[in-house]
Amino acid sequence: MKKQFIPFMFVLALLISACSNETTSEEQNEAPQDTTETITYESENGPIEVPADPQRVVVLSSYAGNVMALNVNLVGVDPWAKMNPKFDDHLHDVEEVTDESLEKIIELDPDLIIGLSNINNVDKLNEIAPTVTYTYGAVDYLTQHLEIGKLLNKEDEAQAWIDDFKQRAQAAGEEIKAEIGEDATVSVIESFDKQFYVYGDNWGRGTEILYQEMGLNMPERVKEEALEPGFYALSLEVLPEFAGDYVILSSDGSDSSFQETDTFNNIPAVQNNNVFEVNLYEFYFNDPVTLDFQLDYFIDSFLEN
Structure with missing residues (x-):
């Protein structure tokens, strides 16, 4: 029987090709793939x-x-x-x-x-x-x-929190109005860097809860000056004109000397112990973490005052 010989160079080519295909396959498997959706x-x-x-x-x-x-x-x-x-x-x-x-x-x-x-x-x-x-x-x-x-x-999670928060805040608002009276007014005043500010209904510091969700009343002077722009800078001398029956006093803690003045202490909210002092840095934002904290604070302050 006649033997058949496969040329050496042909065999070598087959081996190289097989090794090359194997290496390429391994490289493809090992190469990082960007699968980020x-x-x-x-x-x-x-x-x-x-x-x-x-x-x-x-x-x-x-x-x-x-x-x-x-x-x-x-x-x-x-x-x-x-x-x-x-x-x-x-x-x-x-x-x-x-x-x-x-x-x-x-x-x-x-x-x-x-x-x-x-x-x-x-x-x-x-x-x-x-x-x-x-x-x-x-x-x-x-x-x-x-x-x-x-x-x-995470739209569904965000909407679920919104629905729950509105229900809780509005229910609390009804309780607070029953406690302090439908006509009672509330101011949000801030002492920061030796300057006073009063806030409208959409500038953090709890304003969204008090005015938008709870429906509490804003003093007329606050409406005139702060409602549209969001905030208004004022001096200690005119502070009594902007103070409601209740005052949320936000402060950075740098200067409390104004609280020793007659101007401040003659404000009815001060005399009636209706000033609730808060940490500016805790009350600054209007995100869910801050809003939940603000809501709990208002419930405790107004209903246990």
């Missing part, structure tokens, strides 16, 4: 692709509490959020950053950045991660939380 969020600046399940969020202004309330991981937040004692447990290991901390933000490797529309370096931030900004007051405070919920792909 995204959603399209309709921001005020147009549609933007963002992670469907963000894992490393940086908030540069205002919205840290909204993100925390939806149980999404934060890796960086603004200085005001870090100063809030009520956020301490949530933000203990979270870095403090600003819109100028570009190198620090890069190191944090965020997959989403959130801030107000007036932050700096938006173009550069967008190169780091999808960056979504909001204009403060463009929508009401509850709609704002719903928008954050949409952005984080």
Whole structure:
């Protein structure tokens, strides 16, 4: 029988080809694949692709509490959020950053950045991660939380909190009005950096709860000066004109000397022990974490006063 010989070079070519195919297959299996799912969020600046399940969020202004309330991981937040004692447990290991901390933000490797529309370096931030900004007051405070919920792909959770919060706040408002009287007025006054401010119904400090949800009355002078712009700066001399039957007094704690003056002590709310003092840094925002704290505080203060 005649033997058949396979040429050596042909065999070698087959071996090389097989090894090459095996290596290519292994490389394909080992190569990292970008499987991150995204959603399209309709921001005020147009549609933007963002992670469907963000894992490393940086908030540069205002919205840290909204993100925390939806149980999404934060890796960086603004200085005001870090100063809030009520956020301490949530933000203990979270870095403090600003819109100028570009190198620090890069190191944090965020997959989403959130801030107000007036932050700096938006173009550069967008190169780091999808960056979504909001204009403060463009929508009401509850709609704002719903928008954050949409952005984080947690719209249902955000809506559920909104529905529950409105029910709780409005029910508490009815109890408080029954306690203090339908005609009683409430002012939200702040002492900050040796200046006084009075607030309308949409500028944090509990104003949304008191006026929008509970339907409590705002003094006429406050309506005239603060309702439309949101806040109004005033002096100690005219403070009595803006003080309601009840006063929520927000302070940064830097100067309480005004509380020793006759002007302050002659205010009826002061004389009637109807001034409720709060920490500015705890009351500053209007996110769900802060709003729940504010609501509990108002229930305790008005109903146990």
